[in-house]
Amino acid sequence: MVEQKRYALFLATLDSEFVKKAYGGYHNVFVSTFGDEGEHWDSFRVVSGEFPDEKDLEKYDGFVISGSSHDAFENHDWILKLCDIVKKIDELKKKTLGICFGHQIIARVRGGIVGRARKGPDLRLGDITIVKEAIKPGSYFGDEIPSSMAIIKCHQDEVLVLPETAKVLAYSERYEVEMFSIEDHFFCVQGHPEYNKEILFEIVDRVLGLGYIKQDFADAAKATMENREADRKLWEKICKNFLKGKIPTN
Numbered sequence: 001m002v003e004q005k006r007y008a009l010f011l012a013t014l015d016s017e018f019v020k021k022a023y024g025g026y027h028n029v030f031v032s033t034f035g036d037e038g039e040h041w042d043s044f045r046v047v048s049g050e051f052p053d054e055k056d057l058e059k060y061d062g063f064v065i066s067g068s069s070h071d072a073f074e075n076h077d078w079i080l081k082l083c084d085i086v087k088k089i090d091e092l093k094k095k096t097l098g099i100c101f102g103h104q105i106i107a108r109v110r111g112g113i114v115g116r117a118r119k120g121p122d123l124r125l126g127d128i129t130i131v132k133e134a135i136k137p138g139s140y141f142g143d144e145i146p147s148s149m150a151i152i153k154c155h156q157d158e159v160l161v162l163p164e165t166a167k168v169l170a171y172s173e174r175y176e177v178e179m180f181s182i183e184d185h186f187f188c189v190q191g192h193p194e195y196n197k198e199i200l201f202e203i204v205d206r207v208l209g210l211g212y213i214k215q216d217f218a219d220a221a222k223a224t225m226e227n228r229e230a231d232r233k234l235w236e237k238i239c240k241n242f243l244k245g246k247i248p249t250n
Contacts, residue, residue, distance in 0.1 A: 005039045007243070008060045010046045010082065012068035012101050018202045030064060033194040033232075034097070034239055046082050054088055062095035062243045065102025067192060071157055072104035073114045083109050093185045095243050100155050103180075103188035110163035110182055119174045121156035123204060123213070125224040128170040128178040128191065135169060140187075140241035149231045151191030152200050158190065187242045193235035197225050 015025045023029050027043040035041055042060075044050045047068060052060075065086070070079065086109045089096055098106040104114040132145045149170070159177040162168065166186075170179035178190045201222060208218040240246070 005036075005061045005244070006059055007035070007039060007041050008052060008057075008063050009041060009043045010063065010065045010085075010102070011043055012047045012066050012070065012082070012105075014045075014047060016202065016206065018206075019199070022198070026066065029194055029199070030066065033236055034064060034243060036240070036244070046078055049078050049081075051081060051085060054085070057085070057088055057092060057094070060094060062097070063089055064097045064243070065099065065105060067100030067102065067154065070101065071114075072101050072108055073157070079105075090186070093183070095185050095245065096187070097239055097243055098186065098188035099194065100190060100192060103190050104157060104159055106182070106186050106188050107159045107163055107166070107177075107180070110165060110186075112159055112163040112166065113161035114157055115160045117156055117158040117175065118160070122153040122174065123200075123207070123217070124153055124221045125150055125200070125228065125230055126153045126172060126174075126191070127151075128172045130170050130179075131168055134167050140238055140246065142237070142241075146231075146234070149234060150228065151189070151193060151235065152195040152230050153191045154195070154200070154203060155190060187239070189235075189239075193230075193232065193239055195230070196232065197229065200225065 009027060009030050011026055013026065019026055031041045044052055082105060086105060108114050127148050127150050129148050130146055135141050135145050137143050158175050162177055162180060166180045166182045168177055168180050172178050175190060181187050204218050204221045207213050
């Protein structure tokens with residue numbers, strides 16, 4: 001009998017009313033994107049102070065750290081606790097996928113610097129350029145490494161200084177670090193491979209209603225997805241291959 005794979009999702013955000021109604025919560029959004037049948041996924045709402053016991057970290061095959069409306073450079077108790085947990089996971093060399101805030105937290109833990117995005121916030125579908133020479137053929141990207149990938153962006157911070165041990169895997173016109181890896185167990189993406197058009201548009205409408213952005217910014221964000229979509233299937237494949245230690249054959 002094959003042992004059941006176990007994964008832990010660290011949710012650094014609360015569920016919006018829309019996500020609860022449409023998907024049953026962000027847990028389902030992540031698991032439907034990165035999970036496979038027969039796996040066990042636990043969620044910990046770290047933003048609300050929910051964490052696994054450190055002694056239980058070893059039982060997981062991998063971890064995912066979500067995005068957040070909070071800044072990864074803040075020193076709230078839960079953020080400091082998350083940093084401590086990530087240090088433990090690093091020591092265990094467990095596969096960890098960091099998304100947006102999670103990408104920044106991992107950079108912070110490993111000695112990088114995170115701060116406000118120098119060219120301003122990003123809320124749209126954007127293209128990132130892959131550093132093909134930094135990725136081994138036959139790795140979790142597969143043999144055909146793309147030159148660029150489209151991904152939904154939703155952030156106001158960025159990794160300003162990368163940890164010494166990190167390797168940049170992608171960049172864009174606005175940000176120097178769109179994706180990076182550290183050794184074989186940390187894979188970090190500034191964008192949101194789990195988001196779709198529906199989720200992006202709801203976020204745009206919500207932050208517009210709260211007065212955080214202006215109408216022209218909201219219109220421009222939505223316009224990026226008028227005639228195209230994110231490369232969600234490719235992102236899903238890459239992230240799954242990484243988390244599960246799979247080397248694709250095609």
